[in-house]
Amino acid sequence: MSEMATVAELQERLRRPLAAELAGGCHDRVVAGGVEKLLSTPLAGPFPKVREVLSGYAGLDESARAVALREALTLLGSTGKTTRRAAAPAPTKMAPPQAAPGERLPLDAPAERLNTGPGGARKLSTLGLHTLRDVLHAYPHRHEDRRALPDLADVEEGQKVTVMGTVVSKFRRAPRPGMLILEIVLETPSGGRVKATWFNQPWVEKQLREGARLVLTGRAKKFGRQTQLSVEHMETVDKAEGSLSTRRIVGVYDAKEGISQEFLRKAAYKALEAAPLDDYLPAHWRRKYGLTDLGDALWGIHFPRDEAQLARAHGRLRFDEYLFLELRMLLQGEDAVLQGKRFEARGEDINKFEAALPFRFTNAQRRVLLEITDDMRSDQQMARLVQGDVGSGKTAVAACALYLAVRDGYQGALMAPTEILARQHYANLCGYLGQLDVRVGLLIGAMTPKAKLEMQTRIAEGDVDVVVGTQALIQENVQFDNLGLAVVDEEHRFGVQQRRRLLASRPDVLVMSATPIPRSLALTAYGDLELSIIDELPPGRTPIETKLIQDTARQQAYGFVMGQIRQGRQAYVVTALIEENENLELLAATQLADDLKTILPEARIDLLHGKMSAAEKDYVMERFRAHEFDILVSTTVIEVGVDVPNSTVMVIENAERFGLAQLHQLRGRVGRGSLQSYCVMIAGETSLKTRKRLKIIEGSTDGFVIAEADLKLRGPGEIRGTRQSGIPDLRLADLANDADIIEQARELAKHILANDPRLEHPRLQYLRSELQNRSSSVAYREVI
Structure with a gap:
């Protein structure tokens, strides 16, 4: 048998199980030990590109596996002729043809059509990027200015820097078993030299050959005149990719191991070249809100020419995120904004x-x-949210x-x-x-x-x-x-x-x-409702006195609680959990109640915990309102709005584990009557950052001020149950500072739907299509 016949035979023996794996749903069960086990055998030896395409197969989801298998089968189909004894090829779904140079692709074209090299489609799929639109809207999470990389003489100790240069020497050391140190000396274009170090990263060694051109990012250490870099990120720079990674403002993307920044830039560049960047917002709307066109924005977010284009891109794409969110929310609430009752309201x-x-x-x-x-x-059905602080x-x-x-x-x-x-x-x-x-x-x-x-x-x-x-x-x-x-x-x-x-x-x-949330958050979380805010408390209310103390002063705090109880008052004691676990909750609540019974033997103490049914919780709260006991110990957030006017003290254990808005809500459980009330926050952690955060509660009783501070400190989190309401991730949005942009986007969304409730006008077809494609909810797509 000739050598060529042997290769062809191996090819067919490899192709058949891969085709069966694809036909069987990509569950990695066709071959004993899985596809990666098959690739480690001599059978796959003559096909290195196939091994590369299918590397990491077991860790992929089924859609990514299918993409990789189709690509591998395409490679096997062009490697050589099969022998006469080989079975007829099983029918396989062939990968779509790659775009020709200069060819325009529809936005929903599969990402496989972008010419991103061997394994490129699989890499994009592992990041959830399946279409041209996905790649276009996978924005960089930050940008680095590499137009003028720093002079090494000006770099300060501990500064994070990016340098570019050529490897002039390489060292490899293993001081002890289990430790590998790789070092290179990199010469920058200005002639300066920097020593770069990697610890226990053997996979980077093959890229550290002498003469290689690299871009390195890391923390600088100064040893006299010499600069040493502890490398956090490395990119290779060759002639084809250099213009995308150096001498410009460069985007840095979210990635996974084995997927380089150069690859993602190349994919974004090819997507921009192939995409029809027609704008779904007419020019008169763009002029009204000061927005750049879509093409300028997408090129500007991925490959900005300067800071001005990057700023224009951020402004336009943030506006679009909010516009589509508001359209979506308003359309979801479509059955709540039609004909309603008409009242005289005299x-x-x-x-x-x-x-x-x-x-x-x-x-x-x-x-x-x-x-x-x-x-x-009005004839229209009212759908309005009234927000207001406790009381x-x-x-x-x-x-x-x-x-x-x-x-x-x-x-x-x-x-x-x-x-x-x-x-x-x-x-x-x-x-x-x-x-x-x-x-x-x-x-x-x-x-x-x-x-x-x-x-x-x-x-x-x-x-x-x-x-x-x-x-x-x-x-x-x-x-x-x-x-x-x-x-x-x-x-x-x-x-x-x-x-x-x-x-x-x-x-x-x-x-x-009664949960104050910032206006920007309310406009996104409750986009289907108009917003009214009661931001003034009735006159004559006695403010709750709030005190932050360290856990070393706990004895004095409970001495104060006992003093209130002797005056006929009641108190709440709430503690936080490290993790959500009902068994631990019951244990923590029981332990705290037992401790308080020892510390305060005169007090009548009862318990509220997460393993109770709703009826049992109601029964405990009714007994507390009836003053059948003095202290309610709880590890659950006490019901918002429940009034116990005789309760004048709220003690919050481990206050550092709560968000500011939560602390404010808990504080609002006291002060429900005319009596002077108090909130004591006991902090177990004493860091400066924690004290600064908790001091916000100590110094303010305005729930909206506190909610704004909480948003800036902790981010939006999961608002109004985002998974339930279908609110997507906002990639560029900054909810802590975007209230004005949200107002404008909401205004435009309401204008659009007031004139065309189902987006049926021909001028809005592109906007309608984009809205449908940005929605991950099948049910929602049926709305329009």
Whole structure:
């Protein structure tokens, strides 16, 4: 048998299991030990490119495996002729043809069509980049200015620098078993020399040959006149890639091991060359908001000519992220912004309601009430979020809106997330509305079947004007006679489908939240709702005194708590967990309660923990409100909104483990009555950074100021349950500072949908297509 025949035979023996692996769904089970085991045998020896394409196969997801297999099978199909004895090739899905030079590709073209070299499509797939659009929008996470690399004489000790040069010598040392030190001397274009070091990174050695041109980034150390670099990042520079990696502002991308920055720059460059960069925003909108065109922005984010183009690119692409987010949110809420009820909302009725109150509205309450009544008078269905700090008077404003609905012959509903909160709202609304001849009812799960049926009958017959309840209000056997206004408290506690069942008869909708979040965050998290903020507290409230102490002063803190208890007051003690674990939570709560019983033998102490059912938690809170015990120990966040006016002290153990907004919410559980109240934060960690963060709470009682500080310190996190609501990752957005841009994007989104609710105009087809392709939600795509 000739040598060529032997290679062809090996080729066919390798091709068959790979084709079977592809046909079988890429589960890495066709060959014993997996595809990588197959590649380590002599069978794959003559095919180094196939081994390269399939390297790391076991660690890929199934889509990336399929891409790699198709590429490998293409290589095997062109290696040589099969022998006569070889079986006929199994049908395989061939890789799409690569783009010819200068050829334009559609944005949804597979990334395989970009000519990125052997294994290129597989590398892009491992990063989740499957189409041309994916590559275009995989922006660099930072940029380095390599137009003028630093003179080594000016580099300071510890400074992070990037240098470029040629390897003039190389050293390899193994001082002891298990340690490898690689060193090179790099000569920069100016003639300076820097020693670069790698510890235990043998895989970089093959790139450190003498004469290689490298770009290195790392921390500098100075030894007299000599500079040494502890290398954090390395790139090779050859003639083909040099213009993308040096002498310019260079993007640095998110990557994985084995995928170089040069490769990602090359892929981005080829994508930009092949992409049709037609703009989905018409020129008059770009002029109005001061935005550059899409082509300038995409070239500018990947390969900026200067700082000005990079700034233009950031501005445009951030705007686009928010625009598509707002369009998406508004379209998701499409069934909540159509024809609604139209109320008269007369001024004399507002005055009559306020006259019956034991207090006067604040200016902030009046402003928000004006925004609500403007919505109520409109034909469109109201969908408005009212935000306000603890004690700002949201419930009174909602009660006034419910009164206006009743005066116009409609029913109202207020839905709360828990039964204890529902009962509290019921008591408050009876106080506000009872003297105005408004019939208020309560419907919760704990009622007897007979009482529940009686209330359901009264609701259906219109014998109740305002109903307060929990999820019981959206059960199928609850029928309203004429529901006009629905108020939802702490909306984030409900699922989207739950809320929509309440809205089926198209009432106006008012959402209340006592969790202050920055305006920028509210506009993105609640993009389908208009926003009103009550940012003023009623006069005469006694501010809560807040004190930050170290855990060494814990004894004095609990001595103060005991002093309050002897005066007939009550206290909360809350502790944080290191990790979410119900068993540990129960253990931590029990241990803390036992410790306090030893420290404070006179005090009556009870426990609230995560293993309790909702009914058990409600029972404990009711007993606490009834003053059946003095101290409530909890490792769960105590229900937002639950009032225990006699509780005057909040002690927060391990305060450093909470976010600022959480601490503020916990502090708001006291000070619910006229008594002077206190919050004591006990910190177990004493770092300067921690103290500085906690001092923000100690020095401010404004929830919105605290929320802004929390956003800047911790980032947006998972807002409104982002996975549930479908909010995508914002790659360039800076929610702590982008409120103005979000306002503009929201304004444009509302303008677009007001004129064309389903984006059907021919001029908006490209925008519609881009919106659909940016959405990861199949259900959402069906909306438009």
